[in-house]
Amino acid sequence: xxxxxxxxxxxxxxxxxxxxxxxxxxxxxxxxxxxxxxxxxxxxxxxxxxxxxxxxxxxxxxxxxxxxxxxxxxxxxxxxxxxxxxxxxxxxxxxxxxxxxxxxxxxxxxxxxxxxxxxxxxxxxxxxxxxxxxxxxxxxxxxxxxxxxxxxxxxxxxxxxxxxxxxxxxxxxxxxxxxxxxxxxxxxxxxxxxxxxxxxxxxxxxxxxxxxxxxxxxxxxxxxxxxxxxxxxxxxxxxxxxxxxxxxxxxxxxxxxxxxxxxxxxxxxxxxxxxxxxxxxxxxxxxxxxxxxxxxxxxxxxxxxxxxxxxxxxxxx
Amino acid sequence: xxxxxxxxxxxxxxxxxxxxxxxxxxxxxxxxxxxxxxxxxxxxxxxxxxxxxxxxxxxxxxxxxxxxxxxxxxxxxxxxxxxxxxxxxxxxxxxxxxxxxxxxxxxxxxxxxxxxxxxxxxxxxxxxxxxxxxxxxxxxxxxxxxxxxxxxxxxxxxxxxxxxxxxxxxxxxxxxxxxxxxxx
Numbered sequence: 001x002x003x004x005x006x007x008x009x010x011x012x013x014x015x016x017x018x019x020x021x022x023x024x025x026x027x028x029x030x031x032x033x034x035x036x037x038x039x040x041x042x043x044x045x046x047x048x049x050x051x052x053x054x055x056x057x058x059x060x061x062x063x064x065x066x067x068x069x070x071x072x073x074x075x076x077x078x079x080x081x082x083x084x085x086x087x088x089x090x091x092x093x094x095x096x097x098x099x100x101x102x103x104x105x106x107x108x109x110x111x112x113x114x115x116x117x118x119x120x121x122x123x124x125x126x127x128x129x130x131x132x133x134x135x136x137x138x139x140x141x142x143x144x145x146x147x148x149x150x151x152x153x154x155x156x157x158x159x160x161x162x163x164x165x166x167x168x169x170x171x172x173x174x175x176x177x178x179x180x181x182x183x184x185x186x187x188x189x190x191x192x193x194x195x196x197x198x199x200x201x202x203x204x205x206x207x208x209x210x211x212x213x214x215x216x217x218x219x220x221x222x223x224x225x226x227x228x229x230x231x232x233x234x235x236x237x238x239x240x241x242x243x244x245x246x247x248x249x250x251x252x253x254x255x256x257x258x259x260x261x262x263x264x265x266x267x268x269x270x271x272x273x274x275x276x277x278x279x280x281x282x283x284x285x286x287x288x289x290x291x292x293x294x295x296x297x298x299x300x301x302x303x304x305x306x307x308x309x310x311x312x313x314x315x316x317x
Numbered sequence: 318x319x320x321x322x323x324x325x326x327x328x329x330x331x332x333x334x335x336x337x338x339x340x341x342x343x344x345x346x347x348x349x350x351x352x353x354x355x356x357x358x359x360x361x362x363x364x365x366x367x368x369x370x371x372x373x374x375x376x377x378x379x380x381x382x383x384x385x386x387x388x389x390x391x392x393x394x395x396x397x398x399x400x401x402x403x404x405x406x407x408x409x410x411x412x413x414x415x416x417x418x419x420x421x422x423x424x425x426x427x428x429x430x431x432x433x434x435x436x437x438x439x440x441x442x443x444x445x446x447x448x449x450x451x452x453x454x455x456x457x458x459x460x461x462x463x464x465x466x467x468x469x470x471x472x473x474x475x476x477x478x479x480x481x482x483x484x485x486x487x488x489x490x491x492x493x494x495x496x497x498x499x500x501x
Contacts, residue, residue, distance in 0.1 A: 033367045033374045034411070036496070040342055040365040040378075041407070047382045051397045068389035112389070140403070187403050227398055227472075264394055307388045 046141035052184040053192075053222060055267035055303050056107055056115075056132075059234040059256035060275060060283060061194055061218045064149040064182040066134045067109035072306045075119070077103040077278045077299070084294025095297050100276035107132075117153070123277040124204075126174075128155045138183060151178040151196075155281040171202035174281045178218075188230075191221040196280065198238075204285045205249070215239045216284050228262045232269065238284045254287040256299070269301040337370035337420060339456050339493035346379050349486045357391070357485070359384040366491045368458065373414035375430050375458070377489065378407050399471050405438040410445070418449050425450050430460075439469040447489075457492040 053063035056073060067073045081098025082088035088095050105119025113134040120127050130153035138147045155174035175198070182192035196216050203210035216238040224230040235255040243251040258271025274296045277283040289295030344364030350357040363383035367376045381402035386392035396402040412432015426449045434443045447460030464485045466473060473483070 033369060033376050036338065036340065036367045037365060037376045037378055040340060040367070041380070047380075050382070050403070051393050071389065187401070264398075265390065305390050307390060309387055 046139045046143060048137040048139055049147070049184050052138065052147055052182050052190045054230075054260060054262045055269075055301075057269075057301055057303065058220045058222065058232050058260075059258050059269060059271045059273060059299070059301065060236060060254055060280070061192070061220050061234055062132065062149075062151055062178070062180065063220075064134065064147040064180050064192060066113060066132050066149065067107045067115040067305065069109045069112045070308045071109045072308055073107040073115075073303055074306065075103065075105040075107070075301065075303045077101075077105070077301045079273065079276060079278060079299040080297045082289070082295045082297055083272075084296075086294075088294050100297055101278045101282075103278040119279070121277065121279050121282065123279070123282050124157050125159050126155050126157055126279055126281060128153050128279060128281065130154070130176075146181050146183040149180045149182075151180065152176070153281065155279065173201050174204075175199045176281050178280070188224040189221070192219070194218040194220075196284070198281060198284050200281070200285055204282075207246075209242050209246075211240055211242050214243075214284055222260060230260045232258050232260045232271070234258075234273075236280070236284060249288045250290075252287055252290050254283045255291075258299075265305055267301075267303045269299075271299045271301070272296050273299055338496040339368040339370060340496045341366040341368075341491040341493045344377065344379070344489060344491035346384070347488045348384065349488075350484065355388075355391070357386075357395075359386045359392070359395070361385065364489065364491065366458070366493070367496075368456065368491075368493055370418060370420045370456070373417070375410075375412055375414055375432070377410040377491075379409070380407055382406065399466075399473075400437055405436075408434075408436045410434045410443075412443075412445075414449075418451075420449075420451050420456050423451050423453060434464070436464060436469040437471050441468050455492065457490065459488075459490040461486065461488040463487070 053065050056062055056065050056067060057075065079100040081092055081095035081100055083095045092098055099122065101121055101123040103119055103121045105117060107115050107117045109115045115132050117130040117132060118128070130151060132149060132151045134147070134149045136144050136146070136148040138144055153176040155176065157172045157174070176196065178194050178196035180192055180194040182190060184190045194217070196218065198214045198216065200212055203212050216236055218234070218236040220232070220234040222230045222232045233256070235253065237253050252274060254273065254275035256271050256273030256275065258269050261268045274289045274291050275283040275287045276289055276297070277286065342365050343362050344366045345360065345362045346364050347360040348357065361379060361383040364377060364379040381400045382396055384392070384395070386395065410432060412430040414428045414430050416426065416428045418426045418428065427446065428449055429444055429446050431444045433440045445460055445462045447458060450457045450459065464487055466483050466485065
């Protein structure tokens, strides 16, 4: 009996305490108000997942992100020379004296899902013009579990740089199409895979037996280590029997690793890669550098988004 | 046993829904902050609110992602870096209006609501002034108040601190419709 009384006393003591605590926590709202509020918000449709990647580019590949309407993205991408190996070391300040490739580009948002890109590489003096369209966006309720963006580019090599085999103008043209599938697994981890197709009208490099058409598969990802900084990796494998068999030159899969920093407007990537070229038209066809031979380089990507929506009208009324 | 029954009775009584329940599914929220480089200025019309005129209970919930900015990049940063809206999707206020408002009479009633404001997953006890407007049966509520970023652990990194003010002005307005309990 004593135990029973004790229990009742205890319950009487605890229960108001619990309800008092609940009131304190959720501000005296009755559960009825709460459930009513929840039922009101329940039929909201799921949001698209934000910022799978912070920029339209990782290191080698493009990401599923597009530039939003009336925004202009300005990119400067740089790859220095070999850090080590025959061409690196102290005499070239570990590659900083040389530049393997420099890319200057612009991306402009025609709509929130479609942007138009233009850029120019030092490597083969490649000019490229492209369109990028965000077909699917991942949603928070996983109805669409991944994002899908398609990229189409036309490349033009206006000068004969490493050869004079420009007998026909069409030989200067190259085409690249890519489908990028990405998923933001958590606020920290985003991964993507991108099958792509590259056509060089004149197979590059200009060696007998080289293929005009190359299929390839890219994989890339980002792991955020702080809110504004992440580790990024990038890898591409061209499916090419010519490249597999060739001994002189020998081809290697382009790959890269880097650190991505975001400073509100700017996204900055500092990276190491064995690929010399910046454009996929060049690096998929022609990566002849090997990590273990010291043929990797420091590179960086700076992107800056300018918002050209001028009609800013105050919404705080 | 008597005690328990009594406690439960009181508990259930306070939980009863009054007949004077009002709901709003399109509450308007705008935020503004003046800063040296860039003003922050966003609006949402997707707030939801419940007002119980009988008990004075009032609750608001705003999906953070529904706040629309003129600059899309600013919107992304707001959600991703400052509000972490994947983790904390809603800002809410749940409280009780201190004054008694007679919703059957037209008029503008200055009121204060005491309760908890939850922004960025951090709860703050607040007393927020506002007014309830009754105009021929239509009940609406309006309020403006300030939110300190540091009160809600919204980090402003040193690198961009000049862009963002530490105080955000918030305006909320809601026009209610009478809530009929769905027939069960």
